[in-house]
Amino acid sequence: MSRRRSARPAPRPLRPAAERIVDKRDGQWFVRPITGATSVKTYTCPGCHAPITPATPHMVVWPVEKALLSADAIDERRHWHSACWTRRH
Numbered sequence: 855m856s857r858r859r860s861a862r863p864a865p866r867p868l869r870p871a872a873e874r875i876v877d878k879r880d881g882q883w884f885v886r887p888i889t890g891a892t893s894v895k896t897y898t899c900p901g902c903h904a905p906i907t908p909a910t911p912h913m914v915v916w917p918v919e920k921a922l923l924s925a926d927a928i929d930e931r932r933h934w935h936s937a938c939w940t941r942r943h
């Protein structure tokens with residue numbers, strides 16, 4: 855009687871590796887660089903309150919720990935100019 859070896863599926867990462875965790879004064883943030891190639895909306899940068907126009911490379915950040923009143927940390931995503939995010943402490 856031969857035992858069938860169970861195929862072990864390769865572990866699938868929970869999220870794309872493009873994200874980094876960054877420590878700021880107010881906590882830890884996921885940061886995902888956006889090349890701009892897929893960006894079709896205009897966002898307002900929380901750092902300088904200027905628009906981030908489509909096709910502009912920028913950063914999407916959201917908190918590692920969600921705020922108490924938000925259903926999901928992903929709802930707290932913010933789009934930042936890369937330079938504004940870097941300047942933030």
Ligand SMILES: [Zn+2]
Nearest residue numbers: 899902935938
């Ligand atoms: Zn900005």
